[in-house]
Amino acid sequence: MAQKSDLAVVKTDAGLVSGSTNITGDIHIFKGIPFAAPPVGPLRWKAPQPAKSWAGVKQCTTFAASPMQGKPDPFGVYTREFLIPYEPISEDCLYLNVWSGAKSAAEKRPVLVYIYGGGFATGGAAVPIYDGEATAKKGVVFVVINYRVGIFGFFAHPELTKESGHNASGNYGLMDQLAALKWVKQNIAAFGGDPDKVTIAGQSAGSMSVNCLVASPLGKGLFQQAIAESGASFISPRSNPELQQAEESGVKIAQSLGAHSIAELRNMPAAELVGKGQAHPIVDSYVLPESIAQIFADGKENDVPLLTGWNEDDAFVGKLKNAEEYKKQIAEQYGTNAAAFLQLYPAANDAEAETSQIRINRDQIFGMQNYTWANVQSQKERSKVYVYRFTRRLPASADFVKYGAFHTGEVAYAYDNLKFLNRPWQKVDHQLATTISTYWANFVKTGNPNGQGLPAWPAYNASTSQIMILGESPAAKPLPDQAALNFMVEQARGK
Template structure:
């Protein structure tokens, strides 16, 4: 019996001989597919239906003098480049499971390298002219970790549902987000610190130039991400350099609408921290460029996107002024999303902090966030943690609805994955359901989980295809209306419900106006 993989190869080869030259060149072949930098080869999944290309370079290796510079073009190559193995994840500390994030949520232990600007593509298209919708996934990890080879990001099942999936890599940590006055001075844009965002833009430019060869439609591209990936989607929506490179946006648990996010800083402050770093180390920027990448990981510092007004303007201001990419939006958060930080230990301390921070509005704040006793305080701190993400996605949907022409759709994920340990509907719990990759997650899933996976992945695929998550056989997802905010609850039951924490959201919004 011929194995499916070899049968597919035989079928592809026989097709080449049985059709005209023009038609043969139009086939999506795993043996030889041409992109703008050369020929590549790939492989198929176990069914033979999905073609997989891993480790496609979309920019030159950011090494040596290219460290802390905008991504540069790929050098063309001779022959056929095999793109069948996982590329290196960006330079970061070795992955170690923690909290709810088991190995399935993390990059493999190797390879990890500064030479990381590669992307992966999954497609079930047979011909290059099929114009299938495209989803470009941007990973989370606090801008200090993550990569496109996380097992739960596998694009096989979504490709079978009719879209082309692209998972990109971008530089993280110091290598992705170091700002410094000397880096600003040598930049054509007179800015520094957003190299990871520029990597994402370079990958989207690659998609625009090349995705048609994989049967994808460069005029129907959705950018999607979770956590830092959702922050990134938010940045791309307002970045003038990303204009026209995508047509829809999916943002899961993340955004940058509050005044002063902990992950984001202004250019001047980021430059000052970079200068302080080199001064403390007693070395020049040139010397810092020569330090081995793994040694850089030992240097302490806070690195993330930089609001420089060029690559990344103020997100809230861009929306207020209508200077953003007006595209359909699917966004939401999880019932047990949390952000960490210093928290008061007693109700008295919490109330004292409220009076200090909110002055005459402290009474109003304490009505919405009560702390009359330790039980109330514990619940309020949980609410505040969840709203660290939820407020961003609510505000994004509200401003898209009020400032833009395209619609927004909001979800609230409440399903607690079965098994132990139980961290509730924790930060990151939802994306495996949307990717249809529960098969790669070692939990004792129940029928309710597989039903939710089917529904959620259908919503996501429908949105990627049309900008509307709704379709046959799944509950109706209402368009978000800021005056009567309804969301779709994604849990043991999928249903429409009122926006949770709306009163608290409105109070937080009033502080940011």
């Protein structure tokens, strides 16, 4: 069927879709396009199946349901703009959204596919700060996808492994992401996108997902570049447990629910399953044949340019200890290495001890993961890697200012979406959002964030350790806490 030049109606593999336009009429917006069949009933805990075709033109003007999860009430610094809508939430969630400024299908604009965070237990494509209009205005086709989370996306069980056809279970959320990328490969040209110029991007669990997709043999050819904001799985073995361990956990979950078979579990109402068990990718021998660290060590990853980094206050800390309690804990935990540790994370007084504890949490959960990824990739001297540190302390009321450059704080800047947050933004914030979002768009277009009028961002290498500090005055500087990160990595690997 001939494609209308203005993308008013677009032909996909499963049928025709229509969308809407933004207020200025230069961006076409399609919300809730199905990329796979609803994973419900007998399809619960199965690899995503092809979307059913439809007759006529499907109107794609409203967001589809977010994946099944708990009630998305605000918490900590995370106000409504960071969370999915309260409704709808459903197992029937395998949909994606597209923003395109293309005037015709012939344009072949570069594509960014965004993968949300939320600890693999929450999140969805309808979160306000994932809006794609501003990025689309920069010449990029922006796609944000849903994937199953929680027990629905990451449940392993021996019975599921046996029925799978590839002797694996547990990584359904990752398989959803791969199915969405296959949809993009097959359909995005009709939206004016280039199926051979796709960048996957994500933050937190979305960044960990990007790490998994770069490592997975199933990701081969589905993307050409990667953006990973605050998240990877290189160091801790808990990040990617083995299939047998995950299956044993799955058996215990089934027992706790009083279910004697997968059939019984599939018949249970979704609401009864929410919040049961842990949710994270596993080494399943299929999506992830080995640990991510081993896949990279063997050179079996998908070799693509990488833009990665983390935030100054990327931390989730509970009650902070005073200086004496902190030093006692470090002595018990690190023994003969405690003195060296306290030089890097000092505690001359209670305030310094609190700062050190926040830095430790940041470096253990996020910093050393993305740092290790950057080092591993740069040492191979193949595709380039660009590293950042987001340092802008977001302006806020007294309730929120304490969180500083908090986890997820950079996302609204990266996609130029400050307008969705009710914050006392200053001129420097709007300037920073323009700078960061232009770096991101340039990387999507060329594999290099640099461009006219921007501070030069050198490619990263372990010897000079130059990274881009994304703060009030963006500039390239040596990684400020390299010694501490090296120490953390050595300690983690030595255990």
